[in-house]
Amino acid sequence: MNLRSLIRHETLLALLLVIVLIVLSFQSDRFFTVDNLLNQGRLMTEIGLIAIAMTFVIATGGIDLSVGSILGLTAILTGVFWQNVGLPLPVAATAAIAAGTFAGFVNGVIITRFRVPPLIATLATLALYRGLAEGISQARSVRGYPEWFYVLGQKDVLGVPTQLWILLLAAVVASIILAYTTWGRTVYAVGSNEVASRFSGLSVEKTKLALYTASGFAAAVAAVIFVSRVSTTRSDMGTGIELDAITAVVLGGTSIFGGRGTIIGTIIGLCLIQALKNGLSLAGIKGDGTIMLIGAVLILAILASNLFERSGTRT
Amino acid sequence: MRNVVLSALLALSFSTSLSHAQSVWTGGDDLPTNPLACDATPATAAAKPYDGGQPTNAPDRKGKTIKVVDVPKLVGIGYFNATSKGIADAAKEMGTMDAKTDGPSKANIDDQVTLIDNYITSGVDGILFAANDPVAIAPVLKKALGAGINVVGYDANSSPDARQWFVNQAxxxxxxxxxxxxxxxxxxxxxxxxxxxxxxxxxxxxxxxxxxxxxxxxxxxxxxxxxxxxxxxxxxxxxxxxxxxxxxxxxxxxxxxxxxxxxxxxxxxxxxxxxxxxxxxxxxxxxxxxxxxxxxxxxxxxxxxWNPVDLGYAAAFVLRAVADGSLAPGATSVKAGKLGDLSVINGSEILLGAPTVFNKDNINNFDF
The missing domain is CATH 3.40.50.2300 (Response regulator)
Incomplete structure (x- = not known):
């Protein structure tokens, strides 16, 4: 553990987050309060879940653009299974999540079996799944869920928003898998050099298939949480969420070319963006100014990290 | 092979959106309709009790300068520029309202909900909104009412119990x-x-x-x-x-x-x-x-x-009246500055008036 290994992207990013938090708390006395921070945790859960799965996908050098559409499709299916098919709500939600996971599996099959580049495959399913969501819903919203369902998206458990527990659990499990298991190593290996991995006897295809399926699962779980949070389903739910998730992942230091990235980096990136969005808004800066600043921070963070990055210091 | 799969996928995705567009679905909602008579006979309005919500433990804001945020469906289009101009005009005329407009750049429910949530945290006295979805916006508006904030809608309504009043343009x-x-x-x-x-x-x-x-x-x-x-x-x-x-x-x-x-x-x-x-x-x-x-x-x-500048103007006056306590459940009309008395309809809505028809003769008299 020398000085060199301390200067890595995640450390810089964490430092930046601390600075941002301090600056923002001086801008508005309502920013650094337990209530506000917990509430922000509530608001970032859906993107967080998707970003965690996306970290794995991007670490293999892939990408999943269809997550927003899977979210929309799962949300619509939750409502349709419950109201139109008449399943009990827990069964309906589970079935919808299964369908969303299957949508991710289909992505995986297209990418691994037919060798379509992930960018193009998921761009196509982005349109396909959104079209399905709109077609199935016939533009009707499903509303009026029972009160207990809102516990997931609007209430607290032990003083912390319910969905934040899910995000924490997902983050811990994903960190362990990515950092400490052979399977996690396989992800990095595939991302660093796919051909070499294949010749080393690693099951590249199976790994990728599992990742895109997991990505669909994460989006599907996020969908049910989202429905519970806003208490209605709409076919346009989750539009553009893939870009928010990818921004968090890339800001978190995951290389878009694969082979590098950590869950903690993604989580810090996510917190940084959410803190900026919320803090700037509380400080009286309007929405358009906020997104400009986030763009600037993204570029600066990547530049700064490239500046310190030397080949051979990847630990 | 690769191209075949790809084109099949694309074709499929386009066909779903097409088949969707071709369906007989006319875009209406499922609520009962109430068509007017074919000639110019005016409709008779049925009296309905107040069905709006109420803020809990709202402080006495009578006569005090209040901080108000206006959250339209989206910003950057002519229509909502006009409503926010109306709100700004009204605020200037009253002198006791500190109003600003902030909205999502796309008509997106999640962005709008998050934005309102942030303004609740920042501690405003009043929220004016135009909902992107009547139900999706309800939880966050109820949260605002729970925090003692006065909530008034205009242009696009929410569920009635999630706001106090709604200014209906027509x-x-x-x-x-x-x-x-x-x-x-x-x-x-x-x-x-x-x-x-x-x-x-x-x-x-x-x-x-x-x-x-x-x-x-x-x-x-x-x-x-x-x-x-x-x-x-x-x-x-x-x-x-x-x-x-x-x-x-x-x-x-x-x-x-x-x-x-x-x-x-x-x-x-x-x-x-x-x-x-x-x-x-x-x-x-x-x-x-x-x-x-x-x-x-x-x-x-x-x-x-309708005139969107007037709509914003009326919404600001309604919010002021609610904060002052001069517009309470059961009222039948409200004073809205230069627009005069506006009447209450449907329990908790305030009607702006008849729509304006612009044609070649009068269109150049309007600038919004």
């Missing part, structure tokens, strides 16, 4: 009658028409379309309803959708309804570029500035809209 059946009657005058009682709307779930548009359908069935039963297409509130998409309609139906298409202030000028533009001025009529809701070129060129005869 009754849905009134707009529907004005639109369908104008169209019937232009294309005759047996003409075929199509509709370009925002999305099928947008509350106002869905309501208008449902009322239009009911009114057309009642008063112009031989008119033919071709198709309703979605175009978000997006300029390019609205133009493309209108263009598609013109190409798809050819001479059969006699008229296009634009249901949003974005769709109507885009439809007029599409008709102009297709050189169909005079053979395809455009009737719709739009702000006068955007329509001046088309009305001036004679391509569009009349544009229906």
């Amino acid at each position: 009754e849905f059946n009134g707009i529907a009658k004005a639109m369908v009657d104008s169209m019937a005058t232009e294309i005759g009682d047996e003409g075929a028409f199509a509709i370009v709307t925002s999305t099928f779930t947008t509350p106002n548009q869905a309501r208008w379309i449902a009322e239009m359908q009911a009114y057309q069935a009642k008063c112009h039963p031989k008119m033919k309803w071709l198709e309703t297409v979605e175009a978000q509130e997006d300029n390019i998409l609205s133009f493309n959708q209108s263009n598609t309609l013109i190409n798809k139906y050819g001479d059969e298409l006699k008229g296009i309804f634009g249901m949003t202030s974005v769709a109507t000028p885009a439809a007029a533009d599409a008709v102009t570029q297709a050189k169909k001025c005079g053979s395809v009529a455009v009737v719709g809701l739009a702000t006068p500035n955007a329509m001046k070129p088309y009305v001036g060129a004679g391509c569009v005869k009349s544009v229906v809209l």
Whole structure:
């Protein structure tokens, strides 16, 4: 553990987050309060879940653009299974999540079996799944869920928003898998050099298939949480969420070319963006100014990290 | 092989959106309709008890300067620029309101909810909103009421119990009658028409379309309803959708309804570029500035809209009256500055008045 290994992207990013938090708390006395921070945790859960799965996908050098559409499709299916098919709500939600996971599996099959580049495959399913969501819903919203369902998206458990527990659990499990298991190593290996991995006897295809399926699962779980949070389903739910998730992942230091990235980096990136969005808004800066600043921070963070990055210091 | 799969996928994805567009679904909602009489007989309003919500432990704001945030569906379009101008005008006139407008850059429910949430945390006294979805916005508005904030809607309503009052720009059946009657005058009682709307779930548009359908069935039963297409509130998409309609139906298409202030000028533009001025009529809701070129060129005869500056102005006065306690449940009217007394309808709504019809003679008198 020398000085060199301390200067890595995640450390810089964490430092930046601390600075941002301090600056923002001086801008508005309502920013650094337990209530506000917990509430922000509530608001970032859906993107967080998707970003965690996306970290794995991007670490293999892939990408999943269809997550927003899977979210929309799962949300619509939750409502349709419950109201139109008449399943009990827990069964309906589970079935919808299964369908969303299957949508991710289909992505995986297209990418691994037919060798379509992930960018193009998921761009196509982005349109396909959104079209399905709109077609199935016939533009009707499903509303009026029972009160207990809102516990997931609007209430607290032990003083912390319910969905934040899910995000924490997902983050811990994903960190362990990515950092400490052979399977996690396989992800990095595939991302660093796919051909070499294949010749080393690693099951590249199976790994990728599992990742895109997991990505669909994460989006599907996020969908049910989202429905519970806003208490209605709409076919346009989750539009553009893939870009928010990818921004968090890339800001978190995951290389878009694969082979590098950590869950903690993604989580810090996510917190940084959410803190900026919320803090700037509380400080009286309007929405358009906020997104400009986030763009600037993204570029600066990547530049700064490239500046310190030397080949051979990847630990 | 790779290309085959890819094109199959793309074809599939486009076909789903197409089949969706071709369905008989007309874009209305499932609520009961109440079409007006075919002649000019005014409707009788049924009395309804107050059904709005109330803030808990709101501090006494009577006469004090209040901090207000206005959250429209989206910012950067003419219509909501006009409403926020009205709010700013009213705030200036009152001198006791510190109002600002902040909204999402796209008409997106999640962005709007997050934005309002942040303003609740920042501690405002009042929230003015135009909802992107009546139900999705309700939890965050209830949270605002729970925090003692006065909540008043305008333009697009939420569930009634999530806000105190809603300033209604025009009754849905009134707009529907004005639109369908104008169209019937232009294309005759047996003409075929199509509709370009925002999305099928947008509350106002869905309501208008449902009322239009009911009114057309009642008063112009031989008119033919071709198709309703979605175009978000997006300029390019609205133009493309209108263009598609013109190409798809050819001479059969006699008229296009634009249901949003974005769709109507885009439809007029599409008709102009297709050189169909005079053979395809455009009737719709739009702000006068955007329509001046088309009305001036004679391509569009009349544009229906309430005055959005007045709408914002009225909303600000209603919020002030609520904060002062002078507008309480059970009231039958409210004073709104230069607009005079506005009447309460449907329990907890305030009616702005009759819609304005802009045409060649008067359109240049308006600037918004």
